[in-house]
Amino acid sequence: MADHSDDKQLRVGLGFRLGLADAMLQAAATSADFVEIAPENYLGVGGRRARVLHGAKERWPVISHGLCGDLAGSAPLDRDFMDRLKVFLRQMGARWYSDHLCLTNVDGAQLHELIALPFNEDSVKRAAERIRIVQDILEMPLAVENVSAYATMPGSTMGEAEFVRAVVEEADCRLLLDVNNVFVNSVNFEFDPIDYIETLPLDKVLEVHVAGYYEEEPDLLLDTHAAPISDPVYDLFREAWRRLPVRPPVLLERDGNFPPLAELEAELGRLLKIMDEVDTEALELPRETHTTVL
Numbered sequence: 001m002a003d004h005s006d007d008k009q010l011r012v013g014l015g016f017r018l019g020l021a022d023a024m025l026q027a028a029a030t031s032a033d034f035v036e037i038a039p040e041n042y043l044g045v046g047g048r049r050a051r052v053l054h055g056a057k058e059r060w061p062v063i064s065h066g067l068c069g070d071l072a073g074s075a076p077l078d079r080d081f082m083d084r085l086k087v088f089l090r091q092m093g094a095r096w097y098s099d100h101l102c103l104t105n106v107d108g109a110q111l112h113e114l115i116a117l118p119f120n121e122d123s124v125k126r127a128a129e130r131i132r133i134v135q136d137i138l139e140m141p142l143a144v145e146n147v148s149a150y151a152t153m154p155g156s157t158m159g160e161a162e163f164v165r166a167v168v169e170e171a172d173c174r175l176l177l178d179v180n181n182v183f184v185n186s187v188n189f190e191f192d193p194i195d196y197i198e199t200l201p202l203d204k205v206l207e208v209h210v211a212g213y214y215e216e217e218p219d220l221l222l223d224t225h226a227a228p229i230s231d232p233v234y235d236l237f238r239e240a241w242r243r244l245p246v247r248p249p250v251l252l253e254r255d256g257n258f259p260p261l262a263e264l265e266a267e268l269g270r271l272l273k274i275m276d277e278v279d280t281e282a283l284e285l286p287r288e289t290h291t292t293v294l
């Protein structure tokens with residue numbers, strides 16, 4: 001396997017999905033510095049999945065981003081899954097792991113959905129305790145991702161951004177800032193997305209996600225990852241990049257309705273352009289920035 005441990009700083013990456021795998025592996029050149037996979041799709045699986053994963057690992061650093069960790073759930077933690085995940089992450093040369101700040105398991109049933117929590121102190125304590133346990137099991141930094149949602153759970157006593165901040169601080173973990181999820185929720189729940197971002201512990205951001213949404217209604221956006229990044233999300237990404245005191249890797253998530261790879265390359269190019277423009281602004285107006293994530 002290729003060793004990517006001394007690679008250059010990771011700037012932009014692309015979600016590695018089966019529907020894109022052949023095109024990505026056959027592309028002569030790409031601006032993606034890394035790819036991201038959901039380990040649940042590859043754990044203990046052979047055949048084509050194992051072959052394309054091997055191909056990806058030969059070419060890029062492969063970052064793992066979980067779907068089913070149930071980080072904020074109340075069902076017993078799946079220790080067998082966590083133990084297998086730990087072995088997989090070691091094999092992939094992972095330097096960190098991330099999953100969503102939500103629950104995915106109810107009464108032992110894996111929902112394959114990301115269910116938001118009531119934003120209150122009880123949820124903060126429960127999620128932080130589980131996140132600490134998972135970090136201890138995996139023995140690597142764990143970043144939790146802010147999720148998109150379509151209803152406020154009963155029992156919420158704080159705003160979403162305050163909740164995310166409280167969990168990250170209580171768990172002493174890292175944050176995966178999904179800019180598209182912030183924008184989707186800001187429309188669905190009518191809040192200011194920049195206020196939201198400024199409430200987060202931005203020094204804890206270890207990775208950024210961007211993606212496209214589907215507009216069901218003007219006041220109801222669905223986080224589909226099946227469309228190009230929208231202009232307002234590019235704009236919000238620029239505002240987030242201006243405010244981040246770190247320079248984390250930025251991942252373009254595309255999970256369906258796959259276009260020709262050239263279209264995704266163009267989106268990566270637009271993200272890189274924004275990053276360069278903001279970094280140039282920062283040079284002209286000095287402020288404290290850091291280039292290393294870990």
Ligand SMILES: [Fe+2]
Binds near residue numbers: 178209253
């Ligand atoms: Fe995401």
